[in-house]
Amino acid sequence: MSRYHVDAMTRFSGEKSILFLVTIFLAVHDGFSTSDNFSIRGSSSVNQSKREDDKGVRIIASETHESDNLTDNNHQSDHNRSIDTQIIEELKGNTRDFLADDKIISKKDGALFLTPLIEAGQIEKAQHLSEVSLVRDIKSFAGYLTVNSTSGANLFFWLFKSQQGKFEERPLIVWLHGGLAQTAMFGLFRDTGPFYVGRDKKLKRRKYAWTQKYNMVFVDNPVGAGFSFTKSESGYPTSLKAVTEDLYKFLVQLHRMFPSFKQNKLVLVGESTGTVYAELLAQKIFEENKISDCKLNLRRLIIASRHTDQGMLRRSSSFLFELGLIDDFQRQEIAGYEEELRAIELIGNATESGIHWAQTVKRIKEFTGLRDTLDFVHDDIGVYQKKASSWFLNQPEIKKALHVGEHEFTENSAEAGEHLLRTPWASTKSAVESMLTDGSLPILSVYGQLDPFRSIRGRMFDDYEWPRSKEYFKAKRCQFMVGDEVAGYYKTTGPLTEVLLRNSGHLIAAAKPRWALELIDRFIGDEKSFQCS
Secondary structure (H helix, E strand, O other), X not given: OOHHHHHHHHHHOOHHHHHHHXXXXXXXXXXXXXXXXXXXXXXXXXXXXXXXXXXXXXOEEEXXXXXXXXXXOOOOXXXXXXXXXXXXXXXXXXXXXXXXXXXXXXXXXXXXXXXXXXXXXXXXXXXXXXXXXXXXXXXXXXXXEEEEOOOOEEEEEEEEOOOOOOHHHOXXXXXXXXXXXXXXXXXXXXXXXXXXXXXXXXXXXXOOOHHHOOEEEEEOOOXXXXXOEOOOHHHOOOOHXXXXXXXXXXXXXXXXXXXXXXXXXXXEXXXXXXXXXXXXXXXXXXXXXXXXXXXXXXXXXXXXXXXXXXXXXXXHHHHHHHOOOOOHHHHHHHHHHHHHHHHHHHHOOHHHHHHHHHHHHHHHHHHHOOOOOOOOOOOOOOHHHHHHHHHHHOOHHHHHHOOEOOOOOEOEOHHHHHHHOOOOOOOOHHHHHHHHHHOOXXXXXXXXXXXXXXXXXXXXXXXXXXXXXXXXXXXXXXXXXXXXXXXXXXXXXXXEEEEEEOOOOOOHHHHOHHHHHHHHHHHHHOHHHHOOX
């Protein structure tokens, strides 16, 4: 075992240090250091933003335009990769003037708990009370759904109706975010939602928002992430099975609250660690649909930057070396950590595996000097937006609009993460094999060409056992074209389609928004469009 690892384990040993360890793990996995500074004009204190209207949160709807440089990132950058924006709408004055105060009814501490209304059959009231008034032409709903009444465990969601067509006829996408216990609001603001927080503290419209064509719900999962919370410690899930149970209960309640969704296509989208939740939830829906009265119309499963285990990191040393980001001495050190990680995995110690993984990533960050190790091409792609959206969501006016009461927004929940690491993570391989064998659910696996932590590109399903596995292994590889651009490459057999997206790291939708939207449009519309000619 390396001296670095021994020093780290010695420094962090002891049960009392586990929360600190998980905090480091979450921060490193987040892609930026806990020491990064962040400030937005007028955000030094809530009281200051309240006193000075010109420094308060303002809602501006600005349409983004893709820049002509290498990245088609939707977000402004510290490195002169700014985007051209045009103001198309300004909601007068401070956000406080536009929040529908009459729709905020306090169930407890100002938070809106919708489960009692759903159980009482007061569906219209639940919909009405959960409406969010931020941007006039974007219809959305937010609040809490209780998944364990005994422990007081509640999942927060923010649901957007499609902006185009009749929402009753549009698919419903469920976004399950990555990170061990990271908020899904980052997926909303950074990746796919209708708007993001600009550097002027104003909401800007996203040009390639998925919510234009699809209903979309972002759920803070597991309990403890983002605005989700539990009243007692027993409400934190301690296994992937428990996380899956909570998500299934959430979805059933959501479909009862919005009955029209029962006939819509249901699409599960998982990103990074969120792919674990998505895969297990898909299997759970398969099982429950056989016996439950509330059958969920699951029609697609999309897994982006797929996470299987920490061993996905084991080839990063060679990959980073070949790209010139580390030298040979650094490669050897990282390779040593990878060997240690492989040994830890054989023991099945989830906690130590997570800690070791975090320390390895931290070392890579020190060697490369990159701000965001999840995307070393555009290494600031998620750093600013995460911090800006966190600041935005903790503003009193915004919390009131989202019906969360006094509950604080948490980017990464160390406590929720610590509970999840208490049990070794079961592999999702058997669940995916079962769905592939059944063959009725189209599955899209997409990953970035330059993802440093998914360095087994194109080999992810090689050892999976299903009836068409040999056929898939030999399947023809074709070009994924967007207009006259080669956006990537794909191959498909039966229900499984695998796509590599060019010039993208771990954060696919953030790095390549136009290509990512085109990809899901084709797959959701007709998965057969990926048949090679």
